[in-house]
Amino acid sequence: MSESGGRASEPAFKARELDASDELAGVRSRFVLDDVVYLDGNSLGALPAAVPGRVEDVVRRQWGELRIRSWEESGWWTAPERIGDRIAPLVGSGAGQIVVGDSTSVNIFKALVGAVRLARLGDPGRDEIVVDATTFPTDGYIATSAARMTGCTLRPVTPAEVPGVLGDRTAAVLLNHVDYRTGRLHDLPALTAAVHAAGAVAVWDLCHSAGALPVGLDEHGVDLAVGCTYKYLNGGPGSPAYLYVRRDLQARFDSPLPGWNSHAEPFGMRPDYEPADGALRGRVGTPDILSMLALEAALEVWDGVSVESVRAKSLALTDFFLECVARYVPTGRVESLTPAAHEERGSQVALRCADAGEVMERLIERGVVGDFRHPDVLRFGFTPLYVGFGDVERAARALGETLGAGGGAAG
Numbered sequence: 001m002s003e004s005g006g007r008a009s010e011p012a013f014k015a016r017e018l019d020a021s022d023e024l025a026g027v028r029s030r031f032v033l034d035d036v037v038y039l040d041g042n043s044l045g046a047l048p049a050a051v052p053g054r055v056e057d058v059v060r061r062q063w064g065e066l067r068i069r070s071w072e073e074s075g076w077w078t079a080p081e082r083i084g085d086r087i088a089p090l091v092g093s094g095a096g097q098i099v100v101g102d103s104t105s106v107n108i109f110k111a112l113v114g115a116v117r118l119a120r121l122g123d124p125g126r127d128e129i130v131v132d133a134t135t136f137p138t139d140g141y142i143a144t145s146a147a148r149m150t151g152c153t154l155r156p157v158t159p160a161e162v163p164g165v166l167g168d169r170t171a172a173v174l175l176n177h178v179d180y181r182t183g184r185l186h187d188l189p190a191l192t193a194a195v196h197a198a199g200a201v202a203v204w205d206l207c208h209s210a211g212a213l214p215v216g217l218d219e220h221g222v223d224l225a226v227g228c229t230y231k232y233l234n235g236g237p238g239s240p241a242y243l244y245v246r247r248d249l250q251a252r253f254d255s256p257l258p259g260w261n262s263h264a265e266p267f268g269m270r271p272d273y274e275p276a277d278g279a280l281r282g283r284v285g286t287p288d289i290l291s292m293l294a295l296e297a298a299l300e301v302w303d304g305v306s307v308e309s310v311r312a313k314s315l316a317l318t319d320f321f322l323e324c325v326a327r328y329v330p331t332g333r334v335e336s337l338t339p340a341a342h343e344e345r346g347s348q349v350a351l352r353c354a355d356a357g358e359v360m361e362r363l364i365e366r367g368v369v370g371d372f373r374h375p376d377v378l379r380f381g382f383t384p385l386y387v388g389f390g391d392v393e394r395a396a397r398a399l400g401e402t403l404g405a406g407g408g409a410a411g
């Protein structure tokens with residue numbers, strides 16, 4: 001091999017080249033970061049630099065000085081819809097279909113019970129809820145309760161099995177766009193079409209896709225969707241989640257949590273509930289303004305950034321990570337659970353590894369932060385807005401050194 005060929009094949013050299021031609025490289029300066037390689041943005045996104053100042057203003061001026069006037073003058077009352085419209089282009093939604101508020105878990109409840117009610121408008125006999133059996137636990141717990149409350153039978157199946165179990169008894173189907181453990185990207189267009197062909201209602205959980213890849217909610221005719229904002233949307237710990245209700249379903253969306261904030265006339269203080277029009281029908285009670293306005297400031301990092309460019313970089317990052325792992329990690333020590341095919345890959349790489357918990361502790365000591373998922377998975381999330389190719393190379397090298405140096409189990 002020639003000298004230049006040898007150099008070009010060095011991962012560290014390649015990382016510098018990739019970083020030099022990365023059109024998103026400058027976005028990293030919109031975040032507060034240090035020299036830790038942060039590969040856990042799929043659990044808690046990093047802090048956008050605009051957030052502390054905004055939170056200070058919201059607390060000191062809007063709350064401290066304007067006090068109750070801020071509900072009007074600082075736009076507090078309309079924040080759930082306004083911030084929903086800010087998230088909308090990131091998930092392929094037109095304006096007026098997303099409200100922000102409550103946790104993902106609560107929104108799954110609203111969406112799933114709402115979905116069963118919608119399905120039964122067309123056919124009252126529908127009595128099954130299909131749920132991804134491998135889902136993030138909260139989705140399964142909520143689906144179990146939603147099934148009990150609506151008198152439905154719950155059918156937990158793998159996403160691949162979903163088309164085979166759909167039928168005229170299916171009311172609603174709750175699916176994850178990207179599997180939180182393996183990073184597998186599911187086929188949202190095809191699965192949504194299959195659910196619709198059965199006359200059922202599709203509910204998608206976007207926690208691990210929104211902000212990392214194009215979702216295309218409107219384009220693919222998704223009925224209802226939910227997602228959190230503290231992962232790839234960097235809204236901060238416990239930042240409020242969101243609920244999407246497709247425009248043509250809004251008039252029939254019957255929320256199981258009809259609070260005064262979704263009343264047609266909230267300040268009429270009337271004893272009878274009459275739902276508001278539009279997406280704000282998904283609201284419940286008084287919004288968590290401090291978190292919500294921190295999220296609004298966090299979303300400014302997206303100014304001038306397209307989800308398509310984020311997706312392109314995300315795939316390049318995960319490809320490069322897998323390449324560096326193959327190069328640095330002793331053969332057989334890890335096994336990738338993340339699909340090799342781009343169309344089946346989210347923005348994370350999950351590696352099965354003996355003693356994964358201990359291995360991750362060592363990586364964190366070395367300044368490489370990913371996470372461990374029980375029982376044997378090392379999970380590395382790649383947030384293209386602030387992770388570079390040099391970070392990827394360093395992480396893989398640290399992993400190789402940790403495992404090569406006798407880290408983890410011997411066998």
Ligand SMILES: *Cc1c(COP(=O)(O)O)cnc(C)c1O
Nearest residue numbers: 103104105136138180205207228
């Ligand atoms: C992160 C995540 C959640 C989190 O739910 P919370 O109510 O915000 O705690 C739910 N579902 C999935 C698939 C997730 O990845």
